Structure formats: C-alpha cells, structure tokens
Amino acid sequence: EARTRWQLYHFLTPQEHDWKSVNIIGNNLPTSEDSELVRLIKDNGFILRDLTLCRTYEEYLEMGKSAVNIAYNPQRIYGGQQMEKSLGQKNIYIPLSFDCLEIRNELYQLADFLGVQHLDYSPNMLQCERSLAKAKDVIGDTAIALDYAVTFRPFSLARLLLDHGFNVTRMYVDTIPSEDKADFEYLQQCYPNLMLYATVHAKMRVMDRHTTEPLLAIGQKAAYFTGTRHFVD
Numbered sequence: 001e002a003r004t005r006w007q008l009y010h011f012l013t014p015q016e017h018d019w020k021s022v023n024i025i026g027n028n029l030p031t032s033e034d035s036e037l038v039r040l041i042k043d044n045g046f047i048l049r050d051l052t053l054c055r056t057y058e059e060y061l062e063m064g065k066s067a068v069n070i071a072y073n074p075q076r077i078y079g080g081q082q083m084e085k086s087l088g089q090k091n092i093y094i095p096l097s098f099d100c101l102e103i104r105n106e107l108y109q110l111a112d113f114l115g116v117q118h119l120d121y122s123p124n125m126l127q128c129e130r131s132l133a134k135a136k137d138v139i140g141d142t143a144i145a146l147d148y149a150v151t152f153r154p155f156s157l158a159r160l161l162l163d164h165g166f167n168v169t170r171m172y173v174d175t176i177p178s179e180d181k182a183d184f185e186y187l188q189q190c191y192p193n194l195m196l197y198a199t200v201h202a203k204m205r206v207m208d209r210h211t212t213e214p215l216l217a218i219g220q221k222a223a224y225f226t227g228t229r230h231f232v233d
Helices: 003-008 036-042 057-065 074-087 100-114 122-139 154-163 178-190 220-226
Strands: 019-022 045-049 066-072 090-093 143-147 169-174 193-199 213-217 231-233
Touching: 003 074, 019 057, 036 045, 036 100, 045 057, 057 066, 057 154, 066 074, 066 100, 074 090, 100 122, 143 154, 143 220, 154 169, 154 178, 169 220, 213 220
Parallel strands: 019 045, 019 066, 066 090, 143 169, 143 213, 169 193, 213 231
Antiparallel strands: none
C-alpha cells in the first residue's frame, strides 16, 4: 500500500520550487475545504495542490513545483520520504488524531514549518466538546463497537469516546499503529474491560455474528462481526 501510494507521484520531476506552494499527498479524497488544515494553508496565501484536485495531466505535473509535501495518512510516510530524496521537497507528517490538544499542537508544528502565525483554536475545541455532548445525548448508553477500517487511529477514537462517557464495549483491530500506542496503553490501564478482537483470527469465522441488544457499529468490520442494524460507515 505504501509503495503504491508513492508510485502515484512517480512521474513528477524535479523543478524549481515555489515556496508559497504546498502539496497534500497520499489521499483518495480531497481534504475538506473548511478543515483547519486547509484553512491554515490557504488563509496564509499558499497554493494548495492535491492529486485529488487535479483535472489535467499538466496540473498533476505542477505538483513537482511545490516546496513542501504534507501527509496525514500513515501509508504515505514512505512516499513522502522518497519524494524528499528524488524531488527535494520538504516532507512533514502530521498524524491524524482525535485529541484536541494533539490536533492543535500539530497545526502549530505545521505553522512553524511554514513560517506563519499560530491561530487561536479555542473556539474550535469548544465546538468539538459541544458536538460530543450533543451526540452523547442522542446515543446515550447504547453499546458501541468500532474497528480499524473507519480510521487510522482507532484507539485514539475509542479513548475520545470513552473519556466523554460513551459506552464503547469492543474493538475490531489487527495491529496497533505506532501513533496509537500511547492511546492503546491508556485504554489498557483505564478501561481494562474493553474487548479487542483480531479480525484475521481463524476463530472469527465461527464467531456468532448476531446481537439482540441495541449496538452502534462504527466501521464496516464492526457492523459485519456484530450483525447490528445500526451502522456508521
């Protein structure tokens, strides 16, 4: 997967770098225009280039002009390193997270990298807390199962939900991402009753895929292995 995502940019050639132009690399879909990441880039006068936004081959080749490659997909770490060697573009990796402070600090790291001013993200963090409270009012104590297919940081997501009173009871994961190790250890210590299932385990073939109690599945694997009718893609 990492090599495939690198090869998508294999036809870019070294060019004179435009230091007011940056790439977001490694994604199948464009980053939301109203995200803090895109706003940080565009509001400071940078040109944003992304493979998902290219409509012509010429636009694709112009990605070679950007001085910086930004990635938040862990499968793009290898590609970013290779592009730094072959194209001379600076590489910065800012892992996805469900922790407001971690998100803020990563945005500050990017701002320092680009040489722009730090923004006040307090209103964004407050809005996040309000949205979580609203979701908790709707979902209540309904059991929640989540999986690795819905996010690169399943343990970060589980920690966010559990710390905000959501009833996460099980997770379907096959590995512990390096970015998620601290959150995994936190869950081990603070929520020892959380059940983990490896989807590749042979016994999962015969596990009862049925639930009679209301259960919210976050991710396709969780929906499949629980048999619930309540599913968030």
